[in-house]
Amino acid sequence: MTLRVGIVGAGAAGIGAADALRDADADVTIVEKSRGVCGRAATRRKNGCRYEHGANYIKDPDERTEALIRDLGEDGLVDVEEPVWVFDADGEVAEGDDDGAHKWTWTAGITQLGKRLLARTDATVRRTTRVESVTRDESAATWTLTDADGGTHGPFDRLLLTPPAPQTAALLRATDWDDGRLDDVVAAVEDVSYRTIRTFVLHYPFRESYPWYGLVNVDKAHEVGWLSREECKDGHVPDGESLLIAQMSPEWSTARYDDPLDEAGDDAAALVAALLDDDRYADPDWVDDQGWRYALPNGGVDADALAAVEDAGLFFAGDWLVGEGRVHRALWNGHDAGERIAGSE
Numbered sequence: 001m002t003l004r005v006g007i008v009g010a011g012a013a014g015i016g017a018a019d020a021l022r023d024a025d026a027d028v029t030i031v032e033k034s035r036g037v038c039g040r041a042a043t044r045r046k047n048g049c050r051y052e053h054g055a056n057y058i059k060d061p062d063e064r065t066e067a068l069i070r071d072l073g074e075d076g077l078v079d080v081e082e083p084v085w086v087f088d089a090d091g092e093v094a095e096g097d098d099d100g101a102h103k104w105t106w107t108a109g110i111t112q113l114g115k116r117l118l119a120r121t122d123a124t125v126r127r128t129t130r131v132e133s134v135t136r137d138e139s140a141a142t143w144t145l146t147d148a149d150g151g152t153h154g155p156f157d158r159l160l161l162t163p164p165a166p167q168t169a170a171l172l173r174a175t176d177w178d179d180g181r182l183d184d185v186v187a188a189v190e191d192v193s194y195r196t197i198r199t200f201v202l203h204y205p206f207r208e209s210y211p212w213y214g215l216v217n218v219d220k221a222h223e224v225g226w227l228s229r230e231e232c233k234d235g236h237v238p239d240g241e242s243l244l245i246a247q248m249s250p251e252w253s254t255a256r257y258d259d260p261l262d263e264a265g266d267d268a269a270a271l272v273a274a275l276l277d278d279d280r281y282a283d284p285d286w287v288d289d290q291g292w293r294y295a296l297p298n299g300g301v302d303a304d305a306l307a308a309v310e311d312a313g314l315f316f317a318g319d320w321l322v323g324e325g326r327v328h329r330a331l332w333n334g335h336d337a338g339e340r341i342a343g344s345e
């Protein structure tokens, strides 16, 4: 019997699951609220530049990540060569302890990970479709999704939920399933908290050279949490221009999350100029931003509570299951879930 699999979310975890199911006897449908795929590993294009305003790159501390990335095709693959340095609360910049791991993206952007993985599957992706509720048909042992426009998707024999924990918890609260275990699952998922990050994209009509690609605030006491030079990625920024990615600290980001871009962007640029000790950075010629309410999970979930409902065909995946906001960890967590789903045929 062909297994009908529904996946909510086309981030690294959802796509990883679809990839793991590509050789199984499964009919896979991914329902994604955004226009694009790859979730928080996101790429945007503006004024001739291309930039990553969520995850900056995919690190590969393990051989299987590198093997998978190379397997997707080396055309346009970018390994950022310049290292990541560090700075402290006083803005003191120092050489970092670079572990020499690859920092992968693509000239066409980090979303190539999702696009290339999906291209080798038969999965159907329904974009711009926000799932609002889930219904269980106990007699048929299936799941059906209802979206924000009232459309339905399914029935599915297996359902995999991959949105960040607070969004998954909202979906579970809107799940019509009369099973005593659901409360335990909701409680476990609600327990996972996230750090918020507001990213600013600062463009300048000049380019300076530095020995680093990125600067990370190691004592977590500076308003800027991360600063990087998008021009270090081939094909992202035209010659002679520079584009800085400033990810503000969770405290700053939470306090200034809803402030207008011109106001908050001016303040962020001033902090960047002070950090780089160069006044020119206080005056970018254009600015963009993105708020990530659920940027990085603070810890993992009680996995036992979630595993307890897999026999009803309900599965979960994402960075919040491993407790670390990393693209490759979400991807492999989704892959593992996909393998368990394939094994549950």
Ligand SMILES: Cc1cc2nc3c(=O)[nH]c(=O)nc-3n(C[C@H](O)[C@H](O)[C@H](O)COP(=O)(O)OP(=O)(O)OC[C@H]3O[C@@H](n4cnc5c(N)ncnc54)[C@H](O)[C@@H]3O)c2cc1C
Pocket (backbone or CB within 6 Å): 008, 009, 010, 011, 012, 013, 014, 031, 032, 033, 034, 037, 038, 039, 040, 041, 053, 054, 055, 056, 057, 058, 059, 129, 130, 131, 132, 162, 163, 164, 167, 171, 197, 199, 247, 292, 294, 295, 296, 317, 318, 319, 320, 324, 325, 326, 327, 328, 330, 331
């Ligand atoms: C600013 C920032 C910087 C980061 N830097 C790095 C980095 O340099 N390196 C690194 O490895 N990682 C980094 N990360 C973390 C990394 O991006 C994430 O850990 C990873 O992308 C998570 O993948 P995921 O599939 O678990 O979740 P997501 O990517 O969040 O995917 C979940 C998907 O579900 C969709 N969705 C949510 N609700 C619904 C719904 N109701 N209906 C339909 N679809 C829905 C979302 O639109 C999304 O596409 C960073 C993250 C942020 C925000």
